[in-house]
Amino acid sequence: MKTPSAAEEPRWLTEEEQRTWLAYVHGTTLLDDHLDRQLQRDAGMPHLYYHLLVVLSGAPQRRLRMTELAMHTKITRSRLSHAIARLEKNGWVRREDCPSDKRGQFAVLTEGGFETLEKSAPGHVAAVRQALFDRLSPEQQKALGEIMEIIAEGLQPKEAGADLPWLR
Amino acid sequence: MKTPSAAEEPRWLTEEEQRTWLAYVHGTTLLDDHLDRQLQRDAGMPHLYYHLLVVLSGAPQRRLRMTELAMHTKITRSRLSHAIARLEKNGWVRREDCPSDKRGQFAVLTEGGFETLEKSAPGHVAAVRQALFDRLSPEQQKALGEIMEIIAEGLQPKEAGADLPWLR
DNA sequence: TCTCTATTGTTCAAATTTCAAGAAGGGTGC
DNA sequence: GCACCCTTCTTGAAATTTGAACAATAGAGA
Numbered sequence: 001m002k003t004p005s006a007a008e009e010p011r012w013l014t015e016e017e018q019r020t021w022l023a024y025v026h027g028t029t030l031l032d033d034h035l036d037r038q039l040q041r042d043a044g045m046p047h048l049y050y051h052l053l054v055v056l057s058g059a060p061q062r063r064l065r066m067t068e069l070a071m072h073t074k075i076t077r078s079r080l081s082h083a084i085a086r087l088e089k090n091g092w093v094r095r096e097d098c099p100s101d102k103r104g105q106f107a108v109l110t111e112g113g114f115e116t117l118e119k120s121a122p123g124h125v126a127a128v129r130q131a132l133f134d135r136l137s138p139e140q141q142k143a144l145g146e147i148m149e150i151i152a153e154g155l156q157p158k159e160a161g162a163d164l165p166w167l168r
Numbered sequence: 169m170k171t172p173s174a175a176e177e178p179r180w181l182t183e184e185e186q187r188t189w190l191a192y193v194h195g196t197t198l199l200d201d202h203l204d205r206q207l208q209r210d211a212g213m214p215h216l217y218y219h220l221l222v223v224l225s226g227a228p229q230r231r232l233r234m235t236e237l238a239m240h241t242k243i244t245r246s247r248l249s250h251a252i253a254r255l256e257k258n259g260w261v262r263r264e265d266c267p268s269d270k271r272g273q274f275a276v277l278t279e280g281g282f283e284t285l286e287k288s289a290p291g292h293v294a295a296v297r298q299a300l301f302d303r304l305s306p307e308q309q310k311a312l313g314e315i316m317e318i319i320a321e322g323l324q325p326k327e328a329g330a331d332l333p334w335l336r
Numbered sequence: 337t338c339t340c341t342a343t344t345g346t347t348c349a350a351a352t353t354t355c356a357a358g359a360a361g362g363g364t365g366c
Numbered sequence: 367g368c369a370c371c372c373t374t375c376t377t378g379a380a381a382t383t384t385g386a387a388c389a390a391t392a393g394a395g396a
Contacts, residue, residue: 010290020313027316145188148195
């Protein structure tokens with residue numbers, strides 16, 4: 001008979017799981033750092049900020065409500081508020097009031113923001129290629145996509161009350 | 169004849185590559201956030217700090233030179249200095265002078281730090297399992313480990329002059 | 337020994353992120 | 367209209383991270 005569930009010995013990671021997890025932490029830490037530096041150097045902003053511009057550039061009329069943008073980028077609205085404020089100072093984004101909801105704000109990619117994006121996109125793509133795609137076989141690329149989609153989906157449960165960053 | 173290489177059209181990501189990359193960004197962003205919150209709630213520290221304790225606990229005599237610890241965790245010495253200072257305030261780590269190199273410092277896991285680790289480890293492992301391993305097939309786990317090792321290796325070139333965080 | 341360069345680790349200030357709180361509008365039921 | 371709760375977004379302070387500069391020591395070579 002086993003001990004009560006509250007005192008159950010946790011299922012530790014196997015050695016192979018530990019290796020996998022450590023590789024995950026190392027790989028993501030190094031890649032984050034690498035892209036943040038590359039973009040800070042070549043575009044004057046960290047990766048997240050660059051990604052915000054990318055998402056805006058692909059949205060209808062290059063604009064998105066704050067909460068939607070937070071949702072698309074998987075971050076909190078607070079973090080987004082600060083980030084947009086900074087991008088606004090750079091002249092790369094401007095805010096616009098939402099006509100149908102007086103609480104709402106649009107983040108709009110400016111022409112200057114778009115140009116900055118165009119200038120820095122080649123370097124960024126090259127960095128992602130060099131660090132990631134150029135090193136992986138087609139099978140590994142496919143696997144990585146599937147794996148990351150599973151992880152992302154798992155952390156965004158559909159149920160009400162889920163702890164999602166953009167609802168905090 | 170093609171245009172000079174400096175003006176070469178960059179190799180943009182294919183649609184599938186874009187999906188993979190977006191999934192990567194989403195998955196890692198959400199998982200980072202998830203673990204930081206879980207550990208902040210249950211152990212009173214972010215994931216990196218927890219990981220520092222883990223690495224120290226596995227080192228000989230539960231101690232490591234600062235630069236070694238930075239190397240093991242893929243971060244800069246500056247970041248590590250701040251982190252260790254905070255962990256020291258918590259009583260989870262202490263510093264010790266290195267007898268053979270007067271510049272050197274050891275970060276040493278204290279008994280209190282070890283106990284904190286023991287208390288929070290089950291919850292952390294459970295979170296990693298739930299978010300990652302429980303959702304992936306054995307093949308996917310294997311693939312993820314291999315992929316992340318490739319990425320990590322690629323970002324740590326052996327050549328002199330490489331831009332490694334712990335040498336900055 | 338002396339000099340020059342490299343390594344080690346820290347520090348300050350600026351930038352970013354987190355967290356808790358709050359202002360303001362929307363929407364429902366009465 | 368009003369009371370109530372929810373959503374939207376922002377704000378300020380604390381925590382963390384980055385980047386540059388620095389002091390101290392190590393190590394190599396003349």
